Amino acid sequence: MNDHDNLASRAAFARGLISRRTAMMSAAGVGAAALLAACGSSGKNPTAGSATSAKKTAAAAQDMSDTEKVINWSNWPSYIDVDDKTKARPSLDAFTKQTGIKVNYTEDYNDNDEFYAKVRPLLDAGSDTGRDVWCSTDWMVARLIRLGYVQKLDLANIPNHANLEDALTQVTFDPGRLYSLPWQSGFAGIAYNPKATGGKKVESVDQLLTDPALKGKVTLLTEMRDTVGLVLMAMGKKIESFTDADFDAAIAELQKAKEAGQIKGFTGNDYTKPLASGDTAACFAWTGDVVQLRADNPNLGYTLPTTGCTLWSDNFVIPALAKHKKNAEKLINYYYDPKVMAQVVDYVNYISPVKGTKAILQVSDPSVSSNELIFPSADTLSRAHVFRGLTAEEETKYNRKFQALVTG
Amino acid sequence: MAVTTLTGAPVAAPRRARRGAAVPYLLLVPGLLWLVVFFVVPMVSLASQSLQTGDVDNGYTMTWNFATYADALSTYWPQLLRSLIYAGIATLLTLALGYPLAWFIAHRSGRYKNFLLVLVIAPFFTSFLIRTLAWQTILGDSGLLAQIALRTHTDFLLTGFKEGLKAVGLINNDQLLFSPFAVICGLTYNFLPFMVLPLYSNLERLDHRLVEAAGDLYASPVQAFRRVIWPLSLPGVVAGTLLTFIPAAGDYINSVLLGSTRTVMIGQVIDAQFLRVLDYPTAAALSFILMLIIVAFVITYVRRAGTEELV
Numbered sequence: 001m002n003d004h005d006n007l008a009s010r011a012a013f014a015r016g017l018i019s020r021r022t023a024m025m026s027a028a029g030v031g032a033a034a035l036l037a038a039c040g041s042s043g044k045n046p047t048a049g050s051a052t053s054a055k056k057t058a059a060a061a062q063d064m065s066d067t068e069k070v071i072n073w074s075n076w077p078s079y080i081d082v083d084d085k086t087k088a089r090p091s092l093d094a095f096t097k098q099t100g101i102k103v104n105y106t107e108d109y110n111d112n113d114e115f116y117a118k119v120r121p122l123l124d125a126g127s128d129t130g131r132d133v134w135c136s137t138d139w140m141v142a143r144l145i146r147l148g149y150v151q152k153l154d155l156a157n158i159p160n161h162a163n164l165e166d167a168l169t170q171v172t173f174d175p176g177r178l179y180s181l182p183w184q185s186g187f188a189g190i191a192y193n194p195k196a197t198g199g200k201k202v203e204s205v206d207q208l209l210t211d212p213a214l215k216g217k218v219t220l221l222t223e224m225r226d227t228v229g230l231v232l233m234a235m236g237k238k239i240e241s242f243t244d245a246d247f248d249a250a251i252a253e254l255q256k257a258k259e260a261g262q263i264k265g266f267t268g269n270d271y272t273k274p275l276a277s278g279d280t281a282a283c284f285a286w287t288g289d290v291v292q293l294r295a296d297n298p299n300l301g302y303t304l305p306t307t308g309c310t311l312w313s314d315n316f317v318i319p320a321l322a323k324h325k326k327n328a329e330k331l332i333n334y335y336y337d338p339k340v341m342a343q344v345v346d347y348v349n350y351i352s353p354v355k356g357t358k359a360i361l362q363v364s365d366p367s368v369s370s371n372e373l374i375f376p377s378a379d380t381l382s383r384a385h386v387f388r389g390l391t392a393e394e395e396t397k398y399n400r401k402f403q404a405l406v407t408g
Numbered sequence: 409m410a411v412t413t414l415t416g417a418p419v420a421a422p423r424r425a426r427r428g429a430a431v432p433y434l435l436l437v438p439g440l441l442w443l444v445v446f447f448v449v450p451m452v453s454l455a456s457q458s459l460q461t462g463d464v465d466n467g468y469t470m471t472w473n474f475a476t477y478a479d480a481l482s483t484y485w486p487q488l489l490r491s492l493i494y495a496g497i498a499t500l501l502t503l504a505l506g507y508p509l510a511w512f513i514a515h516r517s518g519r520y521k522n523f524l525l526v527l528v529i530a531p532f533f534t535s536f537l538i539r540t541l542a543w544q545t546i547l548g549d550s551g552l553l554a555q556i557a558l559r560t561h562t563d564f565l566l567t568g569f570k571e572g573l574k575a576v577g578l579i580n581n582d583q584l585l586f587s588p589f590a591v592i593c594g595l596t597y598n599f600l601p602f603m604v605l606p607l608y609s610n611l612e613r614l615d616h617r618l619v620e621a622a623g624d625l626y627a628s629p630v631q632a633f634r635r636v637i638w639p640l641s642l643p644g645v646v647a648g649t650l651l652t653f654i655p656a657a658g659d660y661i662n663s664v665l666l667g668s669t670r671t672v673m674i675g676q677v678i679d680a681q682f683l684r685v686l687d688y689p690t691a692a693a694l695s696f697i698l699m700l701i702i703v704a705f706v707i708t709y710v711r712r713a714g715t716e717e718l719v
Contacts, residue, residue, distance in 0.1 A: 113683040120464075147465060196549070216581045216668075222684075264586050264668045273541065279548045279585055392465040396685065403680040407487065407672045 056148025058320035061128060065326035069101045072324070073331070074115070074134040076314065077107040079184065081347035091343050095334050101327050111268065112140040119319070123149045128321040133328040135183040135314040139225055142173035142389040145180075150317040152178050157329035160336030163355045167381055168313060172240065173389035181332055182313035182353035184288075184345075187373070187384055188226035189304040191285035191293075196278040203303050205234035208282055209257040217281035219274070220254070222266045224402040225387040226310050227254070227284060233308035239387045244397075251401050258405065266406045275300070287373045291349040302373065304380055311384035313353060349374055458692035468688065480693045484677050488698065491674040494588065494663075495656035498595035502603040502652050503645065505596070510607035510644075515616070528604050536598065540665050543594050547584040547666075586668040594662035602651040610644025611637075646713045654702055674698055 081091050092103050109115045115134070122129045136144060144150045155161055161181060174180050192202040196217060202208055208218055209231075220227045229239045231250040257263050264280070272289055274280035276297055290302045316332050318325055335341055338356030345352045346365050351374060352358070361369035368374055376384070390398065458476060462468035481488075513524045531539055546552045557566040573579045579587040614637065622632040660675030667673075674694060682691035 111683075117683055216583065216586075224684075258669050261580065266669070270665065273544060274548070274585075277544070277548050278550060279544065279583070392463065396463060396687075399685045400687070403685050404483075406669075407677045407680045 056146075058148045058151045059126065060151055060325070061321040061323055063325050064323045068324060069099075069327070070104060070324060071101055071133065071327045071331055072104045072106070072131045073328075074106050074109050074131050075183075076109045076135065079107075079135070079314075079348055080105070081344050091335075091340055094340075095331065098334070099330060101330065103331065109134055109136075112137050116140060116143070119149075123147070123320060126321070128323065129319050131319060132322040132324040133316055133318050133331065136180075136317055137314050138171065138173055138312055138386065139390070139395075141180045141315050141317055143395070144317060144319075145174060146392065149320055150179050151320060151322065151325065153181065153318065153332070154326070154329055157326055158333040158336065160333045160354075163336050163338060165353050165355055167311075167384075168353050171386055171389075174315075180315035180317050181336070182315050183335070184348060184350035185311060185313040185353050186287045186350050187304055187376070188221065188223075188230060188284055188286055188310045188312065189302060190230075190282060191275060191290050192282035192301045192303070193275055193278050193280070193297075194299055194301060196281035201301060201303070202282040204305055205230050205307065208284075209253065209262055214262065214281045216261050216264055217279070218257075218263050219265050219267045219271050219280050219283040220263060221271075221284045221286075222268055222406060224399065226286075226312070227266070228398075228402060229310040229385070229387045230284060230305065230308075233310075233385065234305065236307070239308075239310065239385050241388060244394075247398060248401070251405055254405055288348065288350045291371065291373050304383060306383065308383050308385050311381075311386050345374065351376065454692045454695060457688050458696050460689055464686045473689070476689045476693045477697065480690050481697060484674065484694060487672050487674045487677050488694075488701070490671070491657050491698075492701070494592055494595060494671075494673065495653050495659075498592050498599065498656050499603075499649050499653040501592070501596040502600050503649060506600060506603035506607055506648065507641075507645075510604050510611050513604075514608050514612040514614070525608070528601050528608075531597075532601065536661060537665075539598060540594050540661055543590060543597070543666055544585060547590050547593070549583060549585070551585070553584065580668070580670065585666065586671075588667070588671050590666035591663050591671050591673075594666045595656045595659060598659075598662065599652040599656050602655070603648040606647035606651060607641065607644040610641050610647075614640055642713055646710060650706060650709075654706075657702060658698060 080089055082088070083090055089105065092105060096102055108118075115136075119129045119131070141150070153161075158181070161177070164177070164181065168182050168185070169177060171177070190202050190205070190208055194200070197213060200211075200213055202211070202214070208214065225239075228247065228250050231253055232239050232242055232246060235246070235250060235253065237246045237250075254263070267283070269286075269289065271280060271283045271285060272293055275283055275285070276293055285302070287302075290300065294300050294302075316328075318328050322328065335344070336354055338352075338354050338360055341352050341354040342357045342360040342364065345357055346361060346368055349368070349371075358369050358375050361375075372380065456470065457468070459470060459472050459474065460468040461471045461473050461476075509528075513521060513528070517524050544551070548554070553566065557563045570579060570582060570584065573584075573587075573589050574581075578589040578592070584590060618636050618640070619632055622636045623629075627635065658675050660673055660679055663671050663673040663676055678691050678694050678698075681687045681694065
């Protein structure tokens, strides 16, 4: 082998390659620019007068409910009654038996933002999502209504809507409940593991954010409305009517705790494992999770702060162009029967939005009906508040500030 | 086929040659189509997205807004740098762990070779998420490591280890979990097979007679490794480091589950910008910046390592 020859030819080849490559790259550059620009103009054009926040209305498809006896329902995982032995879903099966409508129940709703990212391109392009109904959290409902992605409910098909709990009838994001009806509700409050706090109780947001005994062992939620909402209320603000300045003050408070090393992280549902093991001493947590964690570990503490806790619901909504709207409304009506809702709540342990559920469970399962986290007292409910609906600009602005805190 | 071989050679030869010439290109078609649909198209739309302005409610328009890149870089350079550092450390650790392992499997494992290879891949039989969560169980305050130290009365070793980690800033307080240390552990563990497999396939082909020859020429084992084995194994090392470093730099699961507010990696920022803030241009710009850094790194690295066989 002659190394010199080899090297020389390689260098020559490289020289040739480079000149050819640069030529190709400049040509490609021109082409790419045109392509990139084409992409932009083929994208969605802003609607005329984008400054007006006029509500868009969702398109309705021709309703196939009478000919096609099906409903496609997307819901969160482990969020409906399941027979532990047969893995069947008794309440759904009973509905099919009663009405002859088959329900394709899919547990593909893991996270509001992720689900939104999944269906947005379809809704944006004006095509059917293949779903007739799903359950979105309050603030996502607000966004879906604003963008015209969900249809008005025909309450004539849902006579049982009169059973909706009074506390949930007036919400700022959907005045008059024209578009949404709650499926399950819950609180966000403070959970703590006495093993890791040294037996100490954690009773306020202030303590969570400043107590040196908890330093570096506190997690908060990535759900902005719960984390910022709890802090706002601890600062004496109303989450139904706070201002920009209030929001900034709450973020500053959180930033201070983060920089002091008090807060370890921000989590979704994944706070449960470290909390149970004691690696997390105290955290913001959701009631349903805590009821389930306590079944294994009765020592876990839970506080609904006296300053106030957030109340959220996941709500039935019917997307634009849903093919089986009437069937979906029949389904909602079915679950608004307290007897049926009692069956679901007995299994999932969240808060029922339907009046009369407690009376039924008092007979069938008193341990559930007496649980303060599932059937809160009037006193507790008076401390629970719903985060106000945000305009598009506010949502972007607040999300940006909150994410700068979380990932900054 | 039978017909062509039976007919006269002068007729058959050009026809066969013509058909033969088209075949390689036809074979390329599925691969090229795949690349165009799943690589080029998303890449172009990503590049386009990164230069647009607007918001979700009113749509996005192309405005050639390069300022997004400057803003994204000036805001998120610490997370970017941190990602590269964590990925770099994890890559070096996988190399340190993977090289002897690959050597052992290739040359010393005898009839257990296939079994050991299956063991290397075995973690892939469970999901990425579960594998990462396992580290919470191992590193937790009352986790596996702490339990073992307690039972064997070697807590002082663990305490000393923690002090050492604290001194170099890999943990913040007395917790092993939720620290840079835990994130790097997770990355190292999750990407180890990507290092071991290319190294194995390279080392397995190494001609043992070359090592013997080095010994015959009075090379010490260290010299034999440095002058013979290591240079010959470079293609495997380069392939392994690339396969480890690139996904590790963009990973965010490890940082979400094992890290803290002080270990945020660029993948988390992109996730937050894309899914939560709905600032698609910033998310696209950050993805592009990460990609450009990695491409630049790969080019310089491959050139300097001088492994033409690889490319």
